[in-house]
Amino acid sequence: MEFCDFKRLLIGEPFPTSRESHERLDKLRGLAVFASDPISSNAYATEAIMHVLIVLGSGALAMTLPLGLAVAFLVLMVIFSYIQTILHYPDGGGAYTVSKDNLGEMPSLLAAAALLIDYVLTVSVSVAAGVRAVTSAFPEVFEYRVIIALLAILLVTWLNLRGVRESGTIFAIPTYAFIIGVLLTIIIGLIRYFGLFGVETLTMTQEVVAPVTSLTGFAYVWLLLRAFSGGCTALTGIEAISNGVKAFKKPEARNAAITMVAMGIIAMTLFIGITFLATHLSLVPNEAESILSQLTRKATGTGFLYYWVQIFTAGILFMAANTGYQDFPRLAYFLAHDNFLPRWLKNRGDRLVFSAGIVTLAIFSSLLIIIFRADEIAMLPLYALGVMLCFSLSQLGMFHLMGRIAHLKPGEMLQTKVTMVHYEKGSKWKRIMNAIGSVITFTVFVVLLLTKFKEGAWIIALLIPILVYIFYSIKKHYLNVSKTLSTRVLDTKKVAVVADVVVVPIADIHRGSLRAIQYAKRLSNDVRVITIATDIQDKDQFLERWNRFSEITDGLKLELVEYDYRDVLTPIVDYIKHVNQVEFPHELTTVVIPEFIPERFGAQYLHNQTATRLRALLRNYQDIVIIEVPFQIDSL
């Protein structure tokens, strides 16, 4: 019971199931919970483009803005697509549900596998990036980065286990602080760049970096594609809301869609703002200082606002990890619901959150942190790949759905496997947008896969099919279970034929074993006590006691087996197998096992645990009923 009190202190009072809809997020908290991942991308997305272009020298950085605009266009298209998804699939489920409904099982499982992996990576990468921000400030804690990252995961896990509303409130602070800080930076930067309101215009950086190489033709296009793909990290996390529609207050779909729009506007304003200023102030990426830091310093000086932006960059990166905590358990729920993942992922905990999914995510992301020693740079080649595959599948799905909707006449409705759709205007245009989006995201997926294959993308390319295989295996198991348990063609006569025999394996005659024998005598007239004698002394002593308690033991059959080895369970199991399979085939054989209950936790490890091991062995045979007769050891 002490454990319960401790759990209550940690997690809080349990909520009744009926309270479920109260534990929902409003739009303000929803934005903080779901949007910290895409918004935090602004900390590095522009830089990711420039980082590729710089090999052609600082002159080529001028391409950053067009590429950034292309990324922004793609983002808007994806967001548009997801708004459609939310409105058409108000029960949530994102890419998985859309693919399942429109493309079939296999594509939906591909999407699910890619997303699950990506959510785990979201947590590991974001936490590691946040820790890097911390260790940059305090280099003396660098050697403890793995521990710090694990503690951060523990903290986020704990907050999530306490419940979604509470975590929403806590997570809102750094997200909004980051948005405000960067927005102010951009506004000040623009004012000073254009010399508005009479301020002096900013002088441009004169730094010139010589090209490392010069490229033409396909090589040049490939480089642009790589730069574009780099910028596409801005897209990670966009799909979060579509999985989590059910986490919003009613009307869920409407609130989720509005939040999605707000997220898109905010994220793209920051992205374009940063990219515009970075290009026009001629910033050059360098190892020591991030573009965002250079930009803030240049636009606002190294003052209060600068530190504000730096601190909340670290803060929102930690919070971005939380997006994984929102999505992973929900997607796992959908998969478990369809029998592709273990059923316990469907269970809601004391606080109505998917506790098992949260803990599973924490374990996997902690493992990644340990394996990669909290180095997010090493993890990045694995990241974003899965998301692109999903976007592509999800938009392909929406393309298919829009095709069906386009055939509807005004007022007509259509019931798909999962949802109900109505006639709507402009479905043809929406369909074209989906097609373009799908092709572009698929291209980015291929580019990412090829350019990062060696550095780690191969792991993902390997993991996704393995996961899909696991999904199918799990489904197969559940099919087995439900078919075997099915009562459809059940002959009630054959439910249980119980053999009139009871076997009682004991090591010695004492209060515990006598109790078991006494219990067994109630069940059958054919009680067989089996004991293994490993030396002659044991045997004599046993027989002496057996005869002493003739009041109990009279009329029972005693199997006293002399055995010259130490694995006493083997002859016991052999005997029971013989009774079950030879003497009473196709009937249930009952075995009564006396069991110590030690006076305190842990004390069982002082014993040989023969009873526990025997039970484990007997469980391999389907027709053996095991009865544990407990005997409590008193504390003196």
Added chain:
Amino acid sequence: MEFCDFKRLLIGEPFPTSRESHERLDKLRGLAVFASDPISSNAYATEAIMHVLIVLGSGALAMTLPLGLAVAFLVLMVIFSYIQTILHYPDGGGAYTVSKDNLGEMPSLLAAAALLIDYVLTVSVSVAAGVRAVTSAFPEVFEYRVIIALLAILLVTWLNLRGVRESGTIFAIPTYAFIIGVLLTIIIGLIRYFGLFGVETLTMTQEVVAPVTSLTGFAYVWLLLRAFSGGCTALTGIEAISNGVKAFKKPEARNAAITMVAMGIIAMTLFIGITFLATHLSLVPNEAESILSQLTRKATGTGFLYYWVQIFTAGILFMAANTGYQDFPRLAYFLAHDNFLPRWLKNRGDRLVFSAGIVTLAIFSSLLIIIFRADEIAMLPLYALGVMLCFSLSQLGMFHLMGRIAHLKPGEMLQTKVTMVHYEKGSKWKRIMNAIGSVITFTVFVVLLLTKFKEGAWIIALLIPILVYIFYSIKKHYLNVSKTLSTRVLDTKKVAVVADVVVVPIADIHRGSLRAIQYAKRLSNDVRVITIATDIQDKDQFLERWNRFSEITDGLKLELVEYDYRDVLTPIVDYIKHVNQVEFPHELTTVVIPEFIPERFGAQYLHNQTATRLRALLRNYQDIVIIEVPFQIDSL
């Protein structure tokens, strides 16, 4: 069954218990198995003395030989004492048994705790030192030293699990090779030093090291004591044979005693030889090269013999770890036999070795390797302390025993708690030797404790009392058990009063739960089926099925509990508690639990494991009999 085949391949065919006395060691193998620890001390004992003296400059190194002789004297005295121990306690047990028989329980447990800790350290320190020899030769594997050390422990563990005779044969090679190599070095060194047989005499080293400090009075004596204590590392492992008497062929005590004498002669010949030459060749300790290496090089040149000695130094250090494997499991056996350690440490495995003890030792020493990152220098301050405490206690015990023997007249006998002693000559002199030995070893213990307290000896000073406390707690538990189980004042009427009620908790109506219900109906007329409905749909569906199988369910009491939380086990346990404690107090309540048996290993983790968790919860109550009715899931 596959596991069994694998185990057989790894460990070998199981031996019958009756074969036990065949699995004994002859003297040649016994020496190799038990003496590798003390003999391997020669790799560093002389150096340990010189290392302290050098602060007074190279002139002070002349004190090495007298101090070495003092150590040798102490070693001979301890060996003498242990020969007495072996002859008077032919069943083995060493310091633990001697202290128990002569000084009482508490001193014997102190000795046991100290020894157990030391045996674990023997393994870790020896393996780490052996790995250092390897990484000195191949610096490129230095970063894998922890892994190499763990693999070495795994190897020694595996050899020991295969059985004592086999390991004896394998371990003999490096031990004897080391002895021969060092002996040859010493002989050649002496011949060349004295210019015997007309060889040219060796020139002495002219290296002079200036004193770091100069000491007088108590400080000087303290330094000599520290140097002496350093040399006392030569004593570690001496007690090994006394614990392992039973591992020898018959007559055990005689063979063990002869092996002990041989060990003493060999170890001290090497020690004095090395110390004499190191002093007279004016060797000076330095970080880069060990004294033994310098000595070998000087005496024999850097040729075949030099590499022979170096290689088998590493070899015998690995083998020294094996001494821990001989002693730890045996001492653990003695303690378990007296109920101070878990009983399973008494079990012999398939090959008649104390498998559980071997594995326990491997786990603890691996942990030390991991914690100290295979750095034996960091572990040394913890080492040798426990051994000295034991020597002191053991000799004090023999002092006491000799006092009782001194009172016997010729032909008289005396039965102590553990052994039988006879009149013997010279018991007074033996007694005086024991007294001196006890005082000196206790002094060394105190010096070691004080000089190394900060560097780690405090850990041992803390661990020993903690272990003693654990010993007592375990004994208390076993006393509880035997008193509670005792049949001495048993009223056979009260052995088991079984309540005429059966509770069947089920989640749903399917073949598995119907089978459990059917089984329950055989046991009582008062069968109560309890199920928890978490929503209204579940409830209706359940009732529909319940009524459909009225052939089985008719006449049973159905407890359908509506529950607004997700922890469905709580109301079930509450109900069963109510039946057990309120309706049928002081009687056995029977609970029938339907249990899936999945079609393959691991598949159970796909389920909620409600049955397993329910059983675990119910086990806290002493009057509840649990019946598991299995239902096998077929593979389709």
